Amino acid sequence: MMLRYALQTVRDRKAGFLGAFVALLCAAALITACGTLLETGLRGKIATERYAAAPVVVSADQNVHQTTVKEKKGKSKTKHKAKPVAERAWLPAATVDTVRSVPGVERAVPELSFQAVPLVKAPGGAKTSYGHAWTSAVLTPFTLAEGRAPRGGDEVVVDRALAARAGLKTGDPLTVQATGEPKTYTVSGIAQSAHGDLARQSALFFGDAEAQRLAARDGQITAIGVLPAPGTDPGELAGRIGQALKSQGQGTGVGAQVAAGDARGPVEFLDAAGARVKLVSMGGAMGGTSLLVAILVVVGTFALSVQQRHRELALLRAIAATPRQLRRMIGREALLVGLAAGLAGALAGLPLAAWLHGRFVDSGVVPANLERTAGIFPMFAAVAASLLGAWAAARITGRRIARIRPAEALAEAAVERGRPAGIRIAIGVLLLAGAVVLVAVLGALRTEPASTPVTFLAVVVFAGAVSLLGPLLVRGATAVLAGPLRLAGPGGYLATANLRGNATRMASAVTPLTLLIGMTCTVLFITPTLGNAARAQARDGVRAGWVLAAQGPGVTGAAAERVRRTPGVTAATEIVHTSVRVGLTKYGAQGVTPAGLTRTWDPGVTSGSLEGFGEKSVAVSELAADQLGLKPGSPLRLALGDGTPVTLTVSAVYARGLGFGDLTLPHDLVAAHVDNPLASSVLVAAEPGTGREQLAAAVGGFPGVGVLSARDADAARGERQQEGAEINLLAMGLVLAFTAIAVVNTLAMSTSERLREFAMLRLAGAKRRQVLRMLRTEAVAVALIGAVLGSGIALAVLTAFSVGMTGAAAPAVLPVVYVGVLGVAGLLAIAATALPGRVTLRVPPVEVATSR
Numbered sequence: 001m002m003l004r005y006a007l008q009t010v011r012d013r014k015a016g017f018l019g020a021f022v023a024l025l026c027a028a029a030l031i032t033a034c035g036t037l038l039e040t041g042l043r044g045k046i047a048t049e050r051y052a053a054a055p056v057v058v059s060a061d062q063n064v065h066q067t068t069v070k071e072k073k074g075k076s077k078t079k080h081k082a083k084p085v086a087e088r089a090w091l092p093a094a095t096v097d098t099v100r101s102v103p104g105v106e107r108a109v110p111e112l113s114f115q116a117v118p119l120v121k122a123p124g125g126a127k128t129s130y131g132h133a134w135t136s137a138v139l140t141p142f143t144l145a146e147g148r149a150p151r152g153g154d155e156v157v158v159d160r161a162l163a164a165r166a167g168l169k170t171g172d173p174l175t176v177q178a179t180g181e182p183k184t185y186t187v188s189g190i191a192q193s194a195h196g197d198l199a200r201q202s203a204l205f206f207g208d209a210e211a212q213r214l215a216a217r218d219g220q221i222t223a224i225g226v227l228p229a230p231g232t233d234p235g236e237l238a239g240r241i242g243q244a245l246k247s248q249g250q251g252t253g254v255g256a257q258v259a260a261g262d263a264r265g266p267v268e269f270l271d272a273a274g275a276r277v278k279l280v281s282m283g284g285a286m287g288g289t290s291l292l293v294a295i296l297v298v299v300g301t302f303a304l305s306v307q308q309r310h311r312e313l314a315l316l317r318a319i320a321a322t323p324r325q326l327r328r329m330i331g332r333e334a335l336l337v338g339l340a341a342g343l344a345g346a347l348a349g350l351p352l353a354a355w356l357h358g359r360f361v362d363s364g365v366v367p368a369n370l371e372r373t374a375g376i377f378p379m380f381a382a383v384a385a386s387l388l389g390a391w392a393a394a395r396i397t398g399r400r401i402a403r404i405r406p407a408e409a410l411a412e413a414a415v416e417r418g419r420p421a422g423i424r425i426a427i428g429v430l431l432l433a434g435a436v437v438l439v440a441v442l443g444a445l446r447t448e449p450a451s452t453p454v455t456f457l458a459v460v461v462f463a464g465a466v467s468l469l470g471p472l473l474v475r476g477a478t479a480v481l482a483g484p485l486r487l488a489g490p491g492g493y494l495a496t497a498n499l500r501g502n503a504t505r506m507a508s509a510v511t512p513l514t515l516l517i518g519m520t521c522t523v524l525f526i527t528p529t530l531g532n533a534a535r536a537q538a539r540d541g542v543r544a545g546w547v548l549a550a551q552g553p554g555v556t557g558a559a560a561e562r563v564r565r566t567p568g569v570t571a572a573t574e575i576v577h578t579s580v581r582v583g584l585t586k587y588g589a590q591g592v593t594p595a596g597l598t599r600t601w602d603p604g605v606t607s608g609s610l611e612g613f614g615e616k617s618v619a620v621s622e623l624a625a626d627q628l629g630l631k632p633g634s635p636l637r638l639a640l641g642d643g644t645p646v647t648l649t650v651s652a653v654y655a656r657g658l659g660f661g662d663l664t665l666p667h668d669l670v671a672a673h674v675d676n677p678l679a680s681s682v683l684v685a686a687e688p689g690t691g692r693e694q695l696a697a698a699v700g701g702f703p704g705v706g707v708l709s710a711r712d713a714d715a716a717r718g719e720r721q722q723e724g725a726e727i728n729l730l731a732m733g734l735v736l737a738f739t740a741i742a743v744v745n746t747l748a749m750s751t752s753e754r755l756r757e758f759a760m761l762r763l764a765g766a767k768r769r770q771v772l773r774m775l776r777t778e779a780v781a782v783a784l785i786g787a788v789l790g791s792g793i794a795l796a797v798l799t800a801f802s803v804g805m806t807g808a809a810a811p812a813v814l815p816v817v818y819v820g821v822l823g824v825a826g827l828l829a830i831a832a833t834a835l836p837g838r839v840t841l842r843v844p845p846v847e848v849a850t851s852r
Contacts, residue, residue, distance in 0.1 A: 020390070023297050024389065028383065030735070048265045050130075050201075054225030057259045062270060063082040084270075085642055088642060091221050099224050104229050104237045105227075105228065105229065105237065109136050110133075110221045114179055115129070115178060117178075128201050130201055131206055131211060134150055144189045153213070159192070160197060173187075181556050199368060223267060278366075289457075327395060331391050338391065346380075438458040446805060462793040466514050470511055471504045477788075478499040485781060494761070495777035495781060509750050513786025516740055518794045519736060525794070540602075542602075542710055543599060547713040549713065550705050553676055555681065567690070575591070576676075580641060589665055603619065605655075607652065608653055613651050616648055621656075621662040743828050747836075790825075
């Protein structure tokens with residue numbers, strides 16, 4: 001029977017349930033989109049390109065490993081963990097002989113893959129370019145479409161797509177920047193692949209000896225492509241090769257790994273494998289934040305929906321409907337709405353996920369060959385979350401009206417309660433206390449991966465406290481705003497009375513506004529807060545007046561040496577960046593040339609000294625020193641970018657870790673173990689009178705190398721910081737859009753249900769424009785309350801984030817952006833109130849008063 005009543009109620013009160021339907025639909029779409037990204041990170045395939053014709057690929061193990069043994073109650077528990085390295089790990093060339101000896105191997109082809117950038121202007125955007133030995137062209141396979149194979153060290157073969165973009169033909173000269181100095185080659189041939197042009201890369205092929213020289217990895221190879229003998233199963237062959245390598249001491253987890261089928265893609269594209277981890281992290285963070293925001297919004301929407309039906313539900317109690325029947329009816333209504341909204345939202349979430357994935361690809365966060373997975377699990381999760389969220393929200397919000405006596409129900413339906421229920425206040429206070437604890441914890445966190453999720457969680461928990469304590473906050477704010485509001489005349493007086501007498505209804509509008517402003521300010525200002533502190537440290541720590549920068553892959557050692565020999569130059573410090581692992585913990589690191597280091601660089605040494613910094617030295621930030629228990633003279637064992645283990649001695653501890661990374665190593669040591677050994681920049685200290693003209697003349701013969709002042713280099717760093725902020729905004733943009741929709745939805749619901757109230761005001765003598773002025777005044781008051789609460793939440797969270805990450809309470813708030821956020825929120829509030837109000841006032845008041 002209650003199901004029939006629920007169906008009839010939903011059918012007859014479509015407008016009343018529309019707001020809940022919209023909120024649930026948006027929540028389901030958001031969960032589907034985030035779940036699809038998460039599933040793509042977990043299960044998305046990475047298609048191979050270069051190894052398309054090699055069913056089995058052997059490569060170096062791209063992870064560092066750690067095994068721990070714990071003793072508990074006389075039993076040993078062994079745990080093995082692995083984390084990926086930042087650069088490509090290389091195989092010993094002797095591994096080829098082991099692979100060739102395995103039965104079923106027809107051919108084992110050693111592969112060299114290294115950066116090789118053609119210095120030409122090609123329309124359509126440059127692809128990443130790699131150099132290879134011509135003998136490994138069979139792994140794609142590439143065959144000659146024109147010309148001949150490279151002979152000697154002065155010839156190169158380019159792929160057909162690169163030749164078409166750059167307008168190259170056989171016999172043309174082509175300057176290539178690889179891992180050393182640029183060199184001009186003659187194009188001896190143009191190659192084509194049977195599988196079509198490469199989508200993510202350009203291929204350049206050199207003679208074997210020249211490729212080995214350019215790779216700068218004596219006695220090492222990138223991978224081994226294995227061509228099985230006819231009739232040999234690739235999966236079984238991969239297993240036999242793995243056993244052979246293991247017996248030689250090069251098995252998986254020790255030095256080599258064997259891949260077949262879809263596992264070849266991650267071997268070729270290390271960045272794609274890393275992007276999967278990033279996508280899992282981003283999808284999980286977005287999905288978790290979205291779910292918390294959705295719960296907050298949906299509960300608020302259902303609370304408003306039930307409140308609007310308070311009199312109807314009270315009448316049902318008065319005609320002997322039992323509390324159990326009322327709860328069942330409300331729950332089934334919610335399930336019907338949740339099912340419809342969940343199914344529609346799940347379908348809407350698929351194109352939303354495709355759009356978001358495309359934006360991530362365009363921004364470079366996700367590579368194009370990481371295929372998006374569109375499975376059914378995110379859709380099922382979205383529908384289940386909608387059903388559960390709708391049912392729980394409706395049961396929670398309808399709990400009181402279902403429990404109280406019929407006479408009390410009718411009394412509460414006529415007049416709003418004077419104060420919220422005690423349990424609501426208690427839970428609100430607990431949430432407020434939890435948010436304060438999160439802020440305190442945030443102030444003690446000193447790493448970005450740990451701080452970021454706590455930051456957004458704190459905003460949502462604060463908003464939850466506002467939702468529960470909202471009626472009290474609205475009444476308190478109304479007491480403060482009563483004087484200014486009365487200056488607006490009769491409309492202001494009526495608005496003040498409504499704010500005071502209908503605080504619960506007004507609080508349902510304040511909550512999403514608070515969440516929107518608080519979350520938006522946090523998303524927009526968290527990156528500048530960290531970035532400005534890092535820029536300030538870098539700006540204060542660079543003593544050099546000039547910086548060499550390159551438009552291509554980097555500044556070569558010869559260019560840096562030429563500048564060092566320029567009259568008036570006192571020091572030139574080459575810098576190359578990477579990431580290293582200490583145990584399994586990842587640290588940002590830089591390599592610097594030791595000679596004249598203190599004349600170009602001041603990291604704010606707090607203990608030890610940079611004097612005598614050499615090939616076995618390492619300087620660490622205060623954060624790294626605290627985490628690892630280091631001091632000057634301590635040994636530090638770490639894995640370099642390609643996983644090579646080294647032990648260095650700490651020479652100094654410095655304060656400016658945000659600006660320069662947590663570890664500083666010798667340049668030559670880092671450069672020998674990274675994919676791109678060229679310097680990202682060179683700091684140049686010069687005597688007065690030696691300026692840009694002299695330095696530019698010194699590097700004039702090196703393509704793409706320019707001279708920047710220290711101020712220009714700082715500005716360029718700011719532009720890179722802005723790119724990172726745009727990615728964060730893209731990642732959280734859907735959550736912000738959902739919150740904005742919730743603001744409009746809630747305010748529109750709140751205004752539309754006041755039809756009888758507006759009619760009574762007009763029958764009492766109020767004019768239509770006076771009622772509209774009252775609504776606008778209410779909207780301004782709600783926007784002001786939301787702005788104060790949201791801004792306070794954002795300020796508290798960002799200040800705690802700044803204290804933890806930078807050591808100073810200095811959140812970066814951009815005034816123009818902040819005013820824009822408040823302006824947009826205010827416009828949404830006014831528009832979502834005024835437009836439904838105008839529509840509602842079109843109905844003649846007498847018709848409303850005489851209707852049932």
